[in-house]
Amino acid sequence: MLDELLGRASLKDRIDELEEENERLQSRYEAESERRADAATARQDAEEKVNRLEDRIAQLEGELEHVDGDGDSLAVRRRERLRGSRLAEVVGRLTSFRTGPEGALTAVLDSDDAVDDLRDETDIDLDDVLGERSALIDEATPCVLCVDDAGLVGVTLEPPVDLADEALGGDHDSRVTWTDRFALEEEWLLPTGRYALALVRTDLFALGVYESDERVDYRGFESDVKGNHSKGGFSQARFERIRDDQIDDHLERCTEALADYDVERLFVVGQRGVVDTLVEESGLEVAGTAAVDATGDPKPALEDAHRSFWTTDLRVL
Template identity: 30%
Template structure:
C-alpha cells in the first residue's frame, strides 16, 4: 500500500472514532436486537393476555351458572317443603277412633255383608314383621289404591300389624289395627271382604299380665277374658313432682325425686315378681303401657320367657274402674281412608 493510501485509511478510521459513528452503529444494533426481543415478548404477552381473558370469561360464566343453579336448588327445595306441608295438611284420615271388643262384632259383620259383582273388594292382612321389613302391600296391590290411600297407609304405626278393607271403586276404605299380633299375612281380591282372621285374632283365648307404669302410682294385674281383671293391684308411693326452679336446689330436688322413683320401681318390681311366680292362671303375654321408660326399668331384672308387648294407650288408673285399662288394651284402632 502506498504511503498516501495508508495515510487516508488511518485518517478515515480516526475520523470515525472521533465522530462516534462506530459507537452509534453498535448502539443501533443493540437497540434493534432489543426491539426484536421486545416484539417477541409483546406477541407472547398478547397471546397470554387473550388466554387470560378467555379464562376469566369462562370463570365468570361458570360462576354465574353455579349461582343460577344454587338459586334453582333453593327454589325447588322451598317448593318441595311447601308441597310436603300442603300434603300433610290436606291429606289426612277421615276418621281415627278406638273400637271396643264388643263393638267389633257388629263392625266385622257389617263388613262381611258387603258384596261386589266385579271382584273389586281387597282384603289385606299385614303382620308386624312385614311392616318392619317395609314389605307390606305389594306394588301391584298398592297400585290398586288411590294416591291418597297409598300415602296414608305409609303413616300407619303398629306393633301388631294391620288389616286393610278397600273397595277399588273407593266406596270402602278401612284400616283396623288389632290389639293382638296378626299371625300371618295375606291378600285377597274378591266379591266380599274376608274378616275371618280378624275375628279369630279378636276371639283368641289369651291370659295376660298388665303393667301400667306411672311414677308414684302403677297397676299390675292378670286378665283371662279381655273384659276385666281376675286379679289386680295398685302400688302407690310418694314421688315428688317435677321441680321448675333452677340452680343447686333443683339438682338436689331431682336427685331426691329419682330416689323416690327408684323406690317405687322396686316396690312394683317385687309385687310383679310375686304375681308372675304365683299366677292365678298361666300367663301367655305381658303387656306394658303407661310410662314405657319406667315400665322397661321395672322389667329389667325380671327373668321371664313370657312374650312382652308394648301398647301405647291412655293407661290412666281410675280409682273405681281399673278394668278400663283392659278395655283400652283390647280395643281396635280404626282408620278411615
C-alpha cells in the same frame, strides 16, 4: 194342744219366722238386682255416649290434620275409635265380606312400612284400586289394611296387639294375602279367650285375669314411692337415689305378682318407660305392651286401662 204336748208348736212358730225372713231377703235381693241392672244400663249408656263423642273428636281431628288453606288436601273419609260392641260389629262385617278368588287384600303393616314398600315387595299396586288415596295408608301404620279389588272396601285398623310376627294365608313369610275374604283374626282386635292385663306405674300395680271382656280375677297394690323433689331437705342426688331404689323395689313386687299367674297371653300397659323396664328385666314373655294414661286407685285405673287398650282406630280411606 197335741202340738204343744209334742213340742211342735215352737217349731211351727220358728218355721213361720224363717219363712217371713226368707220373704224379706227375697224382696231385698230382687230390689238389689233391679238396682244393679239399672246401674249397669246407665253405665252402658254413658259409655256409648262417651264413645260417640270420642269418635266425633277423632274424626274432626283427622279432618283438621289434612285441611289446608284451600281445603283441598287429601283426607280419610271417616275416622272412628272403636271398642266394645261397636268394634265387634265392625270386625264382624269385615270378616263376613266375600269376593271372588283373590278379590280381598289383607296386609299387616309395621310402622316403618309404606305403600311403596308394599308395591316393591309384593308387586301390588294399590293405586289401581284406591288411586291417590293409597297415600293415606302411610299415615295409618302400624295397621291392618283391608281393601277389595272393586274398591268397595278400603279401611285400616290399628290393633292393640303387636302383629309384627303374624303371617297370613298360611304362608309363614307373608304379611300380605289376596283371598276371597279378609284374613282378620278376632284376637288381633277384640278381647277373646283367657288372658291377663297388667297396669304398671311407678307407684301402682293392678292385674286382671279375663275371660273375653269379663274380669275373673284381680290383684292390685300401691307402693310408697317419693313424688317430685322439692327444695329443702334431701339433696337432689340423694332424693333421686332413694326414689330410684323405691321404684326398683316396686318393680320387683310387680314381677313377683306377675309370676303368680299362669296365662297364655299377658299384656302389660301403663307408663312406657316403666313397662319397658319391667318387661326387659323380668324376662316375661308378653303378647303386647302399650302406653296408657290410667290414673286413680288400682281397680278403677285397671278398668280404664283395659278399656283404653282394647280400642282400635278405624280409618276409611
